[in-house]
Amino acid sequence: MAVMEEQRVRGGGPAQWWRYGPPWWNRPDDDERPGHRWPWRSTVLFTAFVLVGSRFSARGQLHREPLDGYAYALLIVTCVLLLWRQRYPAFVAFGTATAALAYLAAGYPYGPVFLTVAVGCFGAVVAGRRWAAWGAVGMLWVGHLLLSLWLYRWLPPPGDGGATLNQEIVIATWVVAVVAVSELARIRREQWARERADRAQAARRRADEERLRIARELHDVLAHSISVINVQAGVGLALLDKDPEQARTALITIKAASKEALGEVRQVLDTLRAPGAAPRAPAPGLDRLPELVEQAAGAGLTVEVASEGEPPRLPPGADLAAFRIVQEALTNVVRHSGSRHARVHLGYGADTLRLRIDDDGPATGVDAGGSGNGLAGMRERAAALGGAIEAGPRPDGGFRVLAVLPLKAQ
Incomplete structure (x- = not known):
């Protein structure tokens, strides 16, 4: 027996x-x-x-x-x-x-x-x-x-x-x-x-998905803001004695970036304390792209934005994912590229949104305390919507991130 x-x-x-x-x-x-x-x-x-x-x-x-x-x-x-x-x-x-x-x-x-x-x-x-x-x-x-x-x-x-x-x-x-x-x-x-x-x-799976979503949000918010703060802190230290006025500008940029990061982190933590409660502020989307370009300029990065097609009304999930992908891509340019110039192209189709972020390089290998999860987070965001991400060096140098996001519910 x-x-x-x-x-x-x-x-x-x-x-x-x-x-x-x-x-x-x-x-x-x-x-x-x-x-x-x-x-x-x-x-x-x-x-x-x-x-x-x-x-x-x-x-x-x-x-x-x-x-x-x-x-x-x-x-x-x-x-x-x-x-x-x-x-x-x-x-x-x-x-x-x-x-x-x-x-x-x-x-x-x-x-x-x-x-x-x-x-x-x-x-x-x-x-x-x-x-x-x-x-x-x-x-x-x-x-x-x-x-x-x-x-x-x-x-x-x-x-x-x-x-x-x-x-x-x-x-x-x-x-x-x-x-x-x-x-x-x-x-x-x-x-x-x-x-x-x-x-x-199913409950464990939902909890895992929620933890992953929160981890992505925190990574994107903190990686971008801390990268800006890191760059501006370096500028401020370098110019503190030579050009106090420019150092003051860097400190003002640090204050604004840290304030925004604190606000977004607080919003994410509020959803943890009160599950199911409506967020106090709307989730960011591509309408905040000019603000993102301004923050990148404060970190010494010039960003050109071009669009093709008629911008439709984006679903909230796709809008947030597109914003975070652009944000993470620009953060990586600031941290890992010697180029001080980046190009963002938005292609609006009938059913898809194509994002292309390019920089001319070269890669510097400089790491401002990043966790290395940026590309993985972008791929997870795209996959969650049924889209795809391609990221890698260009044949002529530099780096390209190409994202395709569906605009209809999967």
Whole structure:
């Protein structure tokens, strides 16, 4: 068996294999988990119902043996076994069926004793021990056939006749109904488990996507603003003694860039504190491109902007992605290129927006504290909209970023 094989692998001899009972029982580490509760209340209710119901059933079956101490002991044992139906479902299924057979073999009246077998087999099926449930009800039915068609001659009560075909059909129907209901409950329980797992996976996926979005936003905001601040701080330090007025201009640019960065970071953090709340300020878009060009000029970069086609009303997602891609591309020019001149071309089509950002290089390898995630972030933004990014050196030198963004919902 699988459990015995696992115990062999984990070590120990036969005594260890039976340490927690027969190997076909569930292992304690599967069942004795924190929060596990014994089904006391339901078991007490079943016991009361079986005992009282058996007394009423005995009144209409005077030809059977009257209930005595042995009968009540069998009924109580059968019910008490249900306490373990969650921990050891296979054992309880066979145990209740065996006790019920012993009760019937002693000639006691038919009655609610079968309920305990139904509950035990139901628990086994729901717990995934289908072979145990089918085996237990099969054993009960075959045992009852032997008792009612053959062994009744030598068993109490004296003079009892054999069962008729109709009685056996009723019992067989009862057995099939119990197993069928148990199987339906098992299937439904597995469906609920799959649905819960799917919901949990979807929630994790949404959380991962939100974290990625926030990481991209923070990277784009901080990388651009800190690059401008870094350049202007270098200019200010270089001109502090020679040209104080120019150094003052650099400090003013640093103040404006840091103020804008703080505002955008605060906006991103507000969405974290209040999920689902509307942002206090609209997300940036290409309408802020002149402001971006002005910031680049403050960092010593001249930017030419050209457009082709009639600008449509951009979807918010595409507008934000286009702005961030241009922003990141210009930030990379400031940080990694020796060129102080860049060109931004906007091509508006019927269904797509094409962005092209060029600089003449050469690459300087200067890194102003960047994380190296800029190109990856641009590709993720484009891919999220169903677009694509191409970025790399041009044959004639310099660097080009080409982005194609769809303008219709994917």
